[in-house]
Amino acid sequence: MRDKKNITGIILAGGASSRMGTDKGFLKLNNKLFIQHIIDAVKPLVSRIIIVSNLKKYDAFGIERITDDIENAGPLAGIYSGLKASKTEYNLVLSCDVPLIKKRILQQLIDASEDTIDIVQIESQGQHMPLIAVYKKSCASMFHKLLLNDERRLHKAVSACNTKSIILNTEDDIYTTNVNTPEQFKNLTQCL
Template structure:
């Protein structure tokens, strides 16, 4: 059993949010910012929470904020920057646009840790979720090499590591809902 002191929570909040038109992690559902919902789900499982973002508005949450190392390189850089700054072997990495995430889903990732794999990612409805995943810190070396060579595709980078997919039980599918557009945000607020 991996103990929580060996896990860091990394929230990626560095996206351009071009479809939403505003910083997604700061949007609110039930009077709480997305980032707070995500941090609440991470809290029981990790020793530290970090937010990867160049936006100083995230400092209000009181977590360590990490800047992107490779600017404009998308989520791959976000994961890399978080892993590089992490002090623990295992790291739960989440995008800032999944406010319905639950601790029980993240615990499934921790429970699936084995000696063979480097990345443990959620699979839901046949889709893999590299931004609802547990990464070994050592992945950052592989990602660094790719970023230096101008690779920006996160899924491509993840596939260079040993990956284990964790099938999500259908009753939890809603917990990993991405909110990318104003319409999806409206729908989310309407349903909750």
């Protein structure tokens, strides 16, 4: 088991939320903001949390916020910025649109991390989820090179790394539900 002092939490909250029409981090589920759900799941597992967002309203959470080094370049740039700012070898990276995520699922990622593996990501319902993953800080230099070459696709960056996937039990798939549209949000609130 990795010591939390060697792990930083990186929460990506810089997306345009164009399909949702509003900032996803500030949507409410069970009277709690999405971003707060993520913070609460990550906090017990890490020594420091960084929110990657250009929006100053995230300062209200009292957590260090950094801006994207390369703007408008999607989640790859957000992860790069977070890894660059991190001081730890291991980094628990999450997008702000998975409000049901549980600490025990994140702990599985941490427990599965190895010295020879660059990225440990969740696999749920047959989908790889690089926005619920542990990244080594060493990924930052390669991600930076890709971004400088105008590569924005996260799956391209992940496939260039030594990656391992943790397959969730079917009953845990709900916890990785990603909310991108008003319809997905409505469906989530109705099934809870």
